[in-house]
Amino acid sequence: MDFDFSPEEQKFAEDVEQWLVDNHDPVVMDHHRENFSQLSDTPERRAFMKKLAKQGWLGMSWPKEYGGQEIEGVYEFILTEALARHAAPQIGKGVGIIGKTLIRHGSEKLKKEFLPQILNAEVEFAVGYSEPQAGSDAANMQLKAEPVEGGWLLNGQKMWTTSAHFADWYWVGARTDPDKSKHAGLSLFLIPMDHPGLEVQSLPTVGKDTTNQVFFEDVFVPSDYLVGERGKGFQYISEALDLERFTMFTLSPITNRTQVLVDYTKTATRDEKPIGEEPDTRRLVANIVTDTAVAKALSTRFLCAAKQGGKPPTVQSSQYKLFTTSLSQRVCDEALDITGAAGTIREGQEMAPLLGRFEGAYRATMNETVGGGSSEIQKNIIARRHLGLPKNF
């Protein structure tokens, strides 16, 4: 048993930390963007990713033959948490979901085309799974992929595609085999985002940024841009989600916010008395700090299970996501309770406590218990795979 990183891991964490301090840029690193800070959606942020690539920090866990270093996933965990702590863009979907799926299941052509671009931070992806009729029921995708001469013709609609307004390529699930069962009829495709017939419509959110809906009208995809085997799409999607959930829901933004709340509580006053002396506030802070420690414990549990290899740490990842995302919302909620009426002032104005950090975060974290598998989906996973309970839907 050891709750410390190894000396090598510790050294890496320190190097990354130093590098992020040296390369600090308020345009690139913005805590007020909350969970959208992970996106590389501006020229400055893409330039930052190129710098990360030059450091050799993209694809560290990939096999050497694809340009990786074959080092343990824990280094990517350390890097991702450090980037999130600084509100910098993260290594994201390319290195994770798309790169790793291509390495495991992709054709040589797709590997050759995309893996070097990912490692050099030359490509940004959007991931398209959700649809109007496929939210939590992700396997219910209806986007139609009909076989035609030399490829596929895609028609239909995607929802909640976060990066569609700036990405270069679209990683999309579509129904290739409508006669097969719901899960077996799906395949994955890669499509250039500027492809004729693709129309991206912005869907502004209550948080800080926009998500999108994407419409497909006779979008032709050549056969060799179907990823892996036809009909295995849902399997690939689930596999990648198990491994990548920790990159989608990092812990450090929550520990950051908890610390911001603690610092605020230490210094703010009400009726000329320090709020840090109010018994109710002390209880509240104690429980937030404690639950943040439990979230870290669940993260450690997930990390250690992943390190062991073998089965993907599905249960550990679901427990982590379930607990951490609801805590994330609670921290914002209770922080606003502590600030009182002043907490209602919209983010960004001088009048607001902490420039409205928690007002903004309160809105921005609303999607965390929904996206990436809602809390209810996580509970179903835990109930079935951890507790062995019968199927319940």
Add this chain to the structure above:
Amino acid sequence: MDLEFTEEQEAIRDMTHALLEEHSSVEVVRIAENDPRGYPDSLWKQMAEAGLVGILVPEEYGGGGLTMIDAALVYEEIGRAMAPVPHFVSGVMSAGLLLEAGSEEQKQSWLPKIASGEAILTPAWLEPGGGYGEAGIQLEAKRDGDAYVLSGTKLHVNYGGVAERLVTLARSDEGVELLLVDPDSPGVTLTHYLSQSGEPHFRVDFDGVRVPESERIGAAGSGWNTYDTVMHRGIILLAAQAIGGAARCLEETVEYTKVRIQFDKPLGAFQALAHYMADASTRIDGGRVLAHEAAWNAAEGRSIARLAPMAKLFACNTYQQSTRMCAQVWGGVAFTIEYDVQMFFRRAKEMQLSWWDTPYLEELVAADVLDD
């Protein structure tokens, strides 16, 4: 970073599990409830022979000299089995106080007997109307020559009826003292009363009880610091115990929901219930790692000022909440004495209120976080 145990640690856990399965069955636990002695001899003897009673006592005093990580594993099993033993009061708290501040002579006379299970010692700490902190210690210790004269009352002296010494916290002119009091001394009166869990609690009245100064543990006035230090270690083990109880109660509930049919399907196929249980399992698995983290930090000699209270706070709240949830899932049978879920339910609440309760633990965490 790894959460794996050594082979030796796993062997201790497995051995404890097997021993308690055999000697601390639910039937044994039920018989021990409300008994003023509070523990079966056979179980205590078995645990002592297996080296579990003296697990934290150094080898030079006849113990196992193991770490807090080993002890946390043992305590999770004690929690699972609801083992009715005076282990915490004697093997953890009393032994810990002696180790922390006792004289060599005190250690020599008591630690080997504690480790072998031959002697049971228990703290006499809480007082009527008093809190869990230093200010709660008001029992008077008046100097008279080379002795203290004790007057006052203690409550919640667990296993007081079988203790050879009461490690009594008392207030002298110098501060709080820890005194080894022979319960057979003139002026000591013990009264048994029932507790929610069935563990024996005693009220102890001290009426002019003379205790030689040589029975004081540590320097004059240093008692609370010693007690506070040992409590911080102790509550980590209680966190592990609470997790053990919660885990077993949940496991039994999960199994029940696989076989209990209502509306033509097993209860576990109802999402309303499955989601309760998924939530509970998440809290239990997280609380366990936090308890282990606290135990590991203690074993490494690092600060546990924040981790220890966080571990007990979260684990005991989880135990209380999850056993209430389990009772709800069991339905009507949960509140019959015949079914076991009520045994966990009662213990969970008692653990939450004992050895520092939720508000006290919250304040310990808050003080560590907020006060410079």
